[in-house]
Amino acid sequence: MATPLVELRNICIAFGGIKAVDDVSVDLYPGEVVGLLGHNGAGKSTLIKCLSGAYRMDSGEIRIDGRPVEINNPRDARALNIECIYQTLALADNLDAAANLFLGRELVTRFGFVDEARMEAETRRIMQRLNPNFRKFAAPVKALSGGQRQSVAIARAVYFNARILIMDEPTAALGPQETRMVAELIQELKRQGLGIFLIDHDIHAVKELCDRAAVMKNGQLVGVVRCADVSEDDLLGMIILGKMPEHLAV
Amino acid sequence: MSDTARPAAAPPRRGLLETLQIDTRLLGMIGAFVVLCLAFNLVTDGRFLTPRNVFNLTIQTVSVAIMATGMVFIIVTRHIDLSVGALLATCSAAMAVTQTIALPQMLGLPLGHPAIAPVSIVVGLAVGTLIGAIHGWMVGYLTIPAFIVTLGGLLVWRNVAWYLTSGQTIGPLDPTFQLFGGTNGTLGEFWSWVLAGLAVLAAAWAIFNGRRARQAHGFPVKPLWAEAALTAIIAAAILGFVATLNAYQIPANRLRQMFAARGEAMPEGYAAGFGLPISVLVLIVVAVVMTVIARKTRFGRYVFATGGNPDAAELSGINTRMLTVKVFALMGFLCALSAVVASARLTFHSNDIGTLDELRVIAAAVIGGTALAGGIGTIWGAILGALIMQSLQSGMAMVGVDAPLQNIVVGSVLVAAVLIDIIYRRRTGGR
Incomplete structure (x- = not known):
């Protein structure tokens, strides 16, 4: 083998x-x-x-x-x-889906500032694939259901290949x-x-x-x-x- | 997943506030502040909202407000800093000694030499940043609770300041240095207007640039009239503030001295307003920079992520220990900046400078909506919190409330503000 x-x-x-x-x-x-x-x-x-x-x-x-x-x-x-999806969902509750997805690997603009619009666009794109019902892009993940939170965690693993x-x-x-x-x-x-x-x-x-x-x-x-x-x-x-x-x- | 399905149905009728997408929290705080000011104005027969008092109120707020912006980051990462007042004193002492003793005696630069102010400010900022970094290292790497590290720091730095100056009051400070104090350094009417104009343009650019970015990605945006109304409100606030500061006339005696210093005679009937104090300009720059750090940099992201879930932050590959060092170093830097403003305002360094500031700073951050549980807090909130505290204090002094009662009221307001915040968060589902 x-x-x-x-x-x-x-x-x-x-x-x-x-x-x-x-x-x-x-x-x-x-x-x-x-x-x-x-x-x-x-x-x-x-x-x-x-x-x-x-x-x-x-x-x-x-x-x-x-x-x-x-x-x-x-x-x-x-x-x-190597990517992990933890039992205790390693998400920062106070941040939105995009911020969690890119946590530690933020997309930045030419000037080194975090590019929120691009990260939100990427998040929308990947969530379209993983969980088309997902719409709460602006809300902190605290406000999401268990499944929605799980899909954010999975999206994170998938997005970064x-x-x-x-x-x-x-x-x-x-x-x-x-x-x-x-x-x-x-x-x-x-x-x-x-x-x-x-x-x-x-x-x-x-x-x-x-x-x-x-x-x-x-x-x-x-x-x-x-x-x-x-x-x-x-x-x-x-x-x-x-x-x-x-x-x-x- | 039932809750995701709902927005797909007919969009609910939106209220005015929702369309404008204004933070109702911000609105509540501004509302409380306005009511407070109007109430004091009524009780003092219009003495509270005079240009003179507004001017004084702003320069009194600057020192605490600068530190409060740093305290937001500290509290957001679930730490606390009890040493800011003592650290301010050590930085102030270091700068006072540098400019009145070290530089004149060791390098032979006389008081008033143009190099004195910049050199001593750099020394002060370096001292503050270094001490802050040491605090952060002890909290982050040695894992001593921040409460203990900074409680120790409170005693240590207050008395290091004492040793540096042998317990003496040092002054007067360098004239250039004193420009950062408030009354002694203002921009004058013309430059204040120029700055106000630039600020209005910058605000408008920021709002419409943000809108363009969202449109470029096809995200929903607010209606154009809402953006325009928001810009108009901000512009009115900026221009109104500067107009008020410009309306505070420099006393005739002082003008005469200023002309005499230049060897000229003051023209008959000449009058000039103070305009924007340099210290307030420093605060505005700090506020803008700190807001950008909080919202637009990775460092800011990590501060909030760490506060929201330290384990998640660590597992996401964020070096949370180094982050702690940076956050405390930033706090130390801001303490030093506050020390410049505070000692320049007094025109001398005294032993008790910054005493109890740690409590004012923490209270300002907390009244401004920073949650001690971590993860939540805003820079503008902390500054507004500092302004509310200072207004309460000076308003009550103006009305003639006894000193002990003043503190009783301020303490009660602190607790009540946090209670209201808790109730608000519970009602709105915690944002």
Whole structure:
């Protein structure tokens, strides 16, 4: 098979004496969605934060396109075209959609001032594609619904040509219609060749959206399975018991 | 997503205010200010709104207003600065020592030499910016709460100022330096009108340029008459303000001295107005620059984003620690600028200069709508807040309210203003 887009190798990170992530290795290929499953505190979010630059791992290696990389902060991650959509929606509530979309990467005029009109135009253009119902361009995102806020967060990742997308429970706060919208979007991004890590509690959603699933328990990797090879019960068993399903166990 | 569907239906009838798209908050504050002025004017039999009092009111407001614009950024990023009054004193002391002791004695420049004022102002601004940056470094990188850093700073800088001057009052300050004080440095009627004209043109250009930019991208714009009306109101306010300042006549004695200084005799019946004080011009420049920083630069964006959600800002790749250093350094710079105006107005440096200014500055920013929870605040609001505080204070003094009662009223107004703001935000869905 081709070179993986991302290789997480033997990642370890501890807080105090507790090993939050203990020697975990996971790959991600272009055009693939890998689901990360596990209980609260299993270490999925912590693992992925090493990739997004929010945490620094204690030991291990991250490779992108086969080359080892250093990710010390979110800026490094962005420079490698890694984009995150966080569970807690990393939006500044007091700013409007355009300001949030371009946060940290504002478009500027010749004189170095932020170009509000151009940013609003770009935002309108991309929202037309992602969420045609979106109209509240002047309101602070505080005034938006969960789905609208989520589409702003996704627009941000899409606009800047992410190659690696990290989605931490992207549908946690959404209604059924909005969840479907996000699912369609994931399929679309997959077709464009992005690699996506999807962290979710919803086994059903993971089975439906992901190519492979990595299950974690108590900071350790239980195993990585192809979603086509397992049932939802198998996945549930992996999460609860921390063991590979029998028909896959070697 | 039900709420997005609604605007698509028949557009609701829009009120006048909505069509003009004027911030109702701004309107409320201006309204409160106007009512306040008219009330004092009534009680004082028309003494409150004389050109003389308006002139004095503006020059008294400048020092606090300059610092309040910086305090907006501090509070918006969820910090506080309790040391601004003390920092002002240290900057003022540094400048007073530079111009009366260091430069004359070390470089042999006599008081009145043209280099004295610029050099000492540069020294003062550098001192203020440096101290501010140190505060910011302790808050941002050492993660000591700003409340503690600046509470310490309040004690430290107040008494560093004392040491710099050995506790003495230093004066008189350099005559050129004194031009920044208010009465001693005004533009005169002609240049005030020229400036007013330029300001009107600039405002009109800004409004119509913004309109053109929106039209170029096909965004909705206000009706033309609304833009024109807004421009007319702004123009009337600018021209009215300058006309008032120009109407304040320079006393005959003073004019005679001015002519005598040039070795001329004053013509019979000669009269001249003060015009725009240089200190007020400094405030206007600060207000414009700070507004541009807040709304048109990345730095300003990041200040508000950090205040709205520090984690989001950090995750978006904003260096929030360095941002904190910059915000406090800017505050220090503005304290130094205020120190120029404040000491020049007194014509000397005294130990107690800027005492309690930290409270006036914070109150001005808060009355002006800056939310202590962070993320919300405007430069014009803080300046208007400073103006309202100063009007209250001097209006009550004019009416003859006892000094203790004055402070009781000002304190109550501060709390009431914030309450009204909270209720307003709740009603309008928080903007």
